[in-house]
Each structure stands twice: as C-alpha cells, then as structure tokens.
Amino acid sequence: MKTHKLSAQEAYTKLQHIKPDVKMNEEFLDQLTLYEAMNCELDTSSVLYKQFRLKKVTEKYPELKNVPRDVFAADPAQSHSAEAVYRCRKCRRTLFRYSSILSHCVGSGAAAFSHKRPSGGPPAGDQSQCTSYFIEPVQWMEEALLGVMDGQLLCPKCSSKLGSFNWYGEQCSCGRWVTPAFQMHKNRVDEIKHINIAALK
Ligand SMILES: [Zn+2]
Ligand SMILES: [Zn+2]
Known part of the structure; x- marks a missing residue:
C-alpha cells in the first residue's frame, strides 16, 4: 500500500488477482483501512x-x-x-x-x-x-x-x-x-x- 500508493481495497484486489483463493482476516482488513486513513503512517x-x-x-x-x-x-x-x-x-x-x-x-x-x-x-x-x-x-x-x-x-x-x-x-x-x-x-x-x-x- 505504501510503496505502490494503493488503498486497502486496491491492494486486496491486486492480491486476489495473483491468488484467487486468498482470504483476508476481517480485522486485519480493518487495520489496513485505518492505515490507509492515516496515509500509511502510524x-x-x-x-x-x-x-x-x-x-x-x-x-x-x-x-x-x-x-x-x-x-x-x-x-x-x-x-x-x-x-x-x-x-x-x-x-x-x-x-x-x-x-x-x-x-x-x-x-x-x-x-x-x-x-x-x-x-x-x-x-x-x-x-x-x-x-x-x-x-x-x-x-x-x-x-x-x-x-x-x-x-x-x-x-x-x-x-x-x-x-x-x-x-x-x-x-x-x-x-x-x-x-x-x-x-x-x-x-x-x-x-x-x-x-x-x-x-x-
Ligand atoms: Zn453525535
Ligand atoms: Zn467542577
């Protein structure tokens, strides 16, 4: 997300293209959404x-x-x-x-x-x-x-x-x-x- 300037959803979609059966833990996805909202900085x-x-x-x-x-x-x-x-x-x-x-x-x-x-x-x-x-x-x-x-x-x-x-x-x-x-x-x-x-x- 940080290197390629992707939103959490874009990063997830990209991952699904590479590995279609990939499943992300919902809580982790929430954390990534927060990370995105903070512009990829803690x-x-x-x-x-x-x-x-x-x-x-x-x-x-x-x-x-x-x-x-x-x-x-x-x-x-x-x-x-x-x-x-x-x-x-x-x-x-x-x-x-x-x-x-x-x-x-x-x-x-x-x-x-x-x-x-x-x-x-x-x-x-x-x-x-x-x-x-x-x-x-x-x-x-x-x-x-x-x-x-x-x-x-x-x-x-x-x-x-x-x-x-x-x-x-x-x-x-x-x-x-x-x-x-x-x-x-x-x-x-x-x-x-x-x-x-x-x-x-
Ligand atoms: Zn209120
Ligand atoms: Zn008082």
Missing part, C-alpha cells in the same frame, strides 16, 4: 488511531484492570499548552484538551469506517445534534474507570456531574453509537481558547 495522535486503540482495550483487558497508562491523556490541569481547553462550568477546573475530543463526525477519515455504523444520524461534519463531547479518557478519570464497566463522570474538584462513560459504548444524541464512550455534556463545560500572544507581535 500517527498515534490521530483520532481514528485513538478510537481504534480504545476499542482494543476492552478486548485485551476484559476486566478493565492493568490497562496501559498511556491510554489516558495527560491531565491538562497539571501542564500548560497553547491548545484550547475545556473547564468545569461550575468550579473552572480544567478537564480536557481540544485534542482529546474523539469526534465521530470528523469527515472523510471516519467515513472509511461508515459501512460498520448503523444507518441514520447526520452526515460527517454536522455535530449540531451532538449534546456531548466524546473524548479520550484523561488521567483524573482513572479511579472511576478502571475495573468498572460504566458509570458517571464527576468533576475531580467539585464532584458535579459532567457526563458518563461505558467501555462497551453509548449512543450519542445524534444517533451514532460510540464504543467505548467517555462523554462530557456540552452544557457542563466551557471552552477556553488561549490567545497566542507571541503570534500577535
């Missing part, structure tokens, strides 16, 4: 890659214990970055970064997996019907998430209810199933955009 910051890896967590660790620590995003309250962050509306505690949002409406990359999704829901890009942000798990959630299949997500500072999680998936208000799901209600958090002072000079 990009660990890619939303699609993060979603893929989170899905694997429940397969590899069905008891949801000893989950690799790097599945959790660094706590944005403990480090600074130029990225937009989201804070608890009630106590202003910083909760997650913009790059932690795993949107299920992210355009063409996600559309590669659309054959697997139930029909219905808005076209890619339209998030107006989504009342929650679906995000990757963040370090402060660890205690609530490990060894537990589903539950509420509470603010680590003021304990107000922010959303919910389910390792086996939840349905978004737009109709899409997201697996696993860590969702924060949009009306419980505020987006804070940082102004890059250096860029204004």
Whole structure:
C-alpha cells in the first residue's frame, strides 16, 4: 500500500488477482483501512488511531484492570499548552484538551469506517445534534474507570456531574453509537481558547 500508493481495497484486489483463493482476516482488513486513513503512517495522535486503540482495550483487558497508562491523556490541569481547553462550568477546573475530543463526525477519515455504523444520524461534519463531547479518557478519570464497566463522570474538584462513560459504548444524541464512550455534556463545560500572544507581535 505504501510503496505502490494503493488503498486497502486496491491492494486486496491486486492480491486476489495473483491468488484467487486468498482470504483476508476481517480485522486485519480493518487495520489496513485505518492505515490507509492515516496515509500509511502510524500517527498515534490521530483520532481514528485513538478510537481504534480504545476499542482494543476492552478486548485485551476484559476486566478493565492493568490497562496501559498511556491510554489516558495527560491531565491538562497539571501542564500548560497553547491548545484550547475545556473547564468545569461550575468550579473552572480544567478537564480536557481540544485534542482529546474523539469526534465521530470528523469527515472523510471516519467515513472509511461508515459501512460498520448503523444507518441514520447526520452526515460527517454536522455535530449540531451532538449534546456531548466524546473524548479520550484523561488521567483524573482513572479511579472511576478502571475495573468498572460504566458509570458517571464527576468533576475531580467539585464532584458535579459532567457526563458518563461505558467501555462497551453509548449512543450519542445524534444517533451514532460510540464504543467505548467517555462523554462530557456540552452544557457542563466551557471552552477556553488561549490567545497566542507571541503570534500577535
Ligand atoms: Zn453525535
Ligand atoms: Zn467542577
């Protein structure tokens, strides 16, 4: 795929021409489709890659214990970055970064997996019907998430209810199933955009 610049399907078709009885494991084909969506480079910051890896967590660790620590995003309250962050509306505690949002409406990359999704829901890009942000798990959630299949997500500072999680998936208000799901209600958090002072000079 990389050398000859082929899509996963083109590579498979080519292989079938050479060896007609060839059968590819469906899961491997999914991985190749993901590889294609990442332009044949492993990009660990890619939303699609993060979603893929989170899905694997429940397969590899069905008891949801000893989950690799790097599945959790660094706590944005403990480090600074130029990225937009989201804070608890009630106590202003910083909760997650913009790059932690795993949107299920992210355009063409996600559309590669659309054959697997139930029909219905808005076209890619339209998030107006989504009342929650679906995000990757963040370090402060660890205690609530490990060894537990589903539950509420509470603010680590003021304990107000922010959303919910389910390792086996939840349905978004737009109709899409997201697996696993860590969702924060949009009306419980505020987006804070940082102004890059250096860029204004
Ligand atoms: Zn949605
Ligand atoms: Zn709070």
